[in-house]
Amino acid sequence: MRGRGHSKTDLLKTVPLFSHCSGRELQSIASIADEVELPEGKVLTREGERGREFFIILDGAAEVSRKDEKVNTLGPGDFLGEIALLTHVPRTATVTTVEPTRALVITGPDFRSLLRRVPEIQVNVLEALAQRLAPEAL
Numbered sequence: 001m002r003g004r005g006h007s008k009t010d011l012l013k014t015v016p017l018f019s020h021c022s023g024r025e026l027q028s029i030a031s032i033a034d035e036v037e038l039p040e041g042k043v044l045t046r047e048g049e050r051g052r053e054f055f056i057i058l059d060g061a062a063e064v065s066r067k068d069e070k071v072n073t074l075g076p077g078d079f080l081g082e083i084a085l086l087t088h089v090p091r092t093a094t095v096t097t098v099e100p101t102r103a104l105v106i107t108g109p110d111f112r113s114l115l116r117r118v119p120e121i122q123v124n125v126l127e128a129l130a131q132r133l134a135p136e137a138l
Contacts, residue, residue: 054081060101
């Protein structure tokens with residue numbers, strides 16, 4: 001998805017969750033995002049558990065499963081974990097890396113604090129979630 005020289009802001013701009021954010025808003029989001037290297041087989045989320053962070057996949061891939069059945073594969077630019085963070089409901093799926101993966105990670109407390117500090121981001125996040133939850137209705 002990226003060369004090592006791209007900034008977090010450039011990367012975040014490509015994520016649907018943040019694609020309508022201004023440069024200033026993207027910089028605010030980038031300031032709370034940590035880049036991590038994850039090995040193959042790392043469980044990122046476990047179905048039924050409380051969500052504490054969300055991920056944006058930069059490079060690599062992860063498999064999404066529900067009730068032990070594969071339902072999707074995520075790759076560069078995909079994001080996961082935002083529903084549990086925003087609603088405090090248990091994770092809706094288990095997501096496990098299927099190859100070495102690089103990702104940006106934003107924790108729940110940091111994300112909620114950012115939404116309070118920069119309320120303009122909330123509208124963009126809500127629109128992205130609505131499209132993700134009901135794409136056929138939009």
